[in-house]
Amino acid sequence: MAPHVVVTRRLPDALRAELGARFDVTEHDGDLPLPREELLALVAGAEGILAMVSDRVDGELLDAAGPQLRVVANHGVGYDNVDVPEATRRGVLVSNTPDVLTDATAELTLAILLALVRRVAEGDRFLRTGEPWTWTPRWMLATGLSGRTLGIVGLGRIGAAVARLAVAFGMDVVHATRSPRPDAPYRQVPLDELLATVDVVSLHCPLTAETRHLIDADALRRMRRDAFLVNTTRGPVVDEAALVEALRAGEIAGAALDVFEREPEVHPGLRDLPNAVLTPHLGSGTTDTRHAMGMLCVTALEAVLVEDRCPSNAIDPSAFRPAAG
Numbered sequence: 001m002a003p004h005v006v007v008t009r010r011l012p013d014a015l016r017a018e019l020g021a022r023f024d025v026t027e028h029d030g031d032l033p034l035p036r037e038e039l040l041a042l043v044a045g046a047e048g049i050l051a052m053v054s055d056r057v058d059g060e061l062l063d064a065a066g067p068q069l070r071v072v073a074n075h076g077v078g079y080d081n082v083d084v085p086e087a088t089r090r091g092v093l094v095s096n097t098p099d100v101l102t103d104a105t106a107e108l109t110l111a112i113l114l115a116l117v118r119r120v121a122e123g124d125r126f127l128r129t130g131e132p133w134t135w136t137p138r139w140m141l142a143t144g145l146s147g148r149t150l151g152i153v154g155l156g157r158i159g160a161a162v163a164r165l166a167v168a169f170g171m172d173v174v175h176a177t178r179s180p181r182p183d184a185p186y187r188q189v190p191l192d193e194l195l196a197t198v199d200v201v202s203l204h205c206p207l208t209a210e211t212r213h214l215i216d217a218d219a220l221r222r223m224r225r226d227a228f229l230v231n232t233t234r235g236p237v238v239d240e241a242a243l244v245e246a247l248r249a250g251e252i253a254g255a256a257l258d259v260f261e262r263e264p265e266v267h268p269g270l271r272d273l274p275n276a277v278l279t280p281h282l283g284s285g286t287t288d289t290r291h292a293m294g295m296l297c298v299t300a301l302e303a304v305l306v307e308d309r310c311p312s313n314a315i316d317p318s319a320f321r322p323a324a325g
């Protein structure tokens with residue numbers, strides 16, 4: 001009998017075929033998350049779950065799945081949606097999708113930063129109004145990146161890839177991280193200094209208890225009035241209400257956001273602001289990247305459920321319990 005795997009969202013056909021060739025699959029055939037009660041019912045009896053970053057995987061869900069559950073493959077590099085210690089305590093291994101989305105997410109970070117500082121999104125919106133216009137020396141003047149300083153908060157894989165692209169655009173890079181990175185070719189500075197000095201603050205730290213609202217009203221006040229904020233990590237790292245106030249008051253020049261505090265909700269105040277570029281969590285959204293992420297989930301499920309081994313993308317390998325053991 002093929003192991004029973006529950007998939008919490010409709011996947012691209014190629015991935016469905018990969019899963020179908022290995023497992024007995026039950027899939028939620030939709031793009032929107034199931035209501036919680038339906039999700040809990042769906043996972044009952046699963047040996048493996050392929051979960052989305054918008055699914056809360058906690059003790060309640062692990063209980064609902066049952067003691068035969070051995071692996072949760074989280075379809076994302078971030079895993080703030082999963083109670084990993086609780087899963088580990090129960091011998092449920094959790095995997096994520098590192099590396100394969102680094103470049104795609106870094107590209108999107110630069111894309112929305114450029115859209116903001118060069119007023120690309122605003123210009124596009126303007127042309128669609130049909131209002132008359134003509135090129136003049138003062139027309140829609142913007143800020144360039146070359147010669148400016150980028151402050152990276154969290155110099156992990158994605159932060160480092162953003163730094164490399166920023167250097168190619170002629171930017172200087174500094175970074176603030178909790179753990180010292182003496183090998184990094186960019187100057188490390190305290191977060192307060194970074195906030196107070198750089199032209200662009202780009203967030204790449206994971207969402208944890210310490211980073212929730214890391215960028216709050218105080219942090220925003222520390223930033224320069226002509227500085228920009230970019231967030232492609234997790235929405236709750238920024239206090240969105242405070243950000244709306246700061247943008248309205250001109251405390252910072254603008255924000256480019258791919259993630260939102262109460263995703264998929266977007267603070268209504270953000271929608272009215274011309275100095276905010278908003279994209280719907282597109283960071284890893286290329287066809288190739290999403291396939292590679294899906295395949296990392298498939299191979300993690302296969303490692304545990306078919307090959308009885310710990311996959312290399314396990315978040316906490318100590319959770320692995322061999323079935324034979």
Ligand code: DGY
Binds near residue numbers: 053076
């Ligand atoms: C991740 O991988 O954590 C992303 O947010 C999903 O694209």
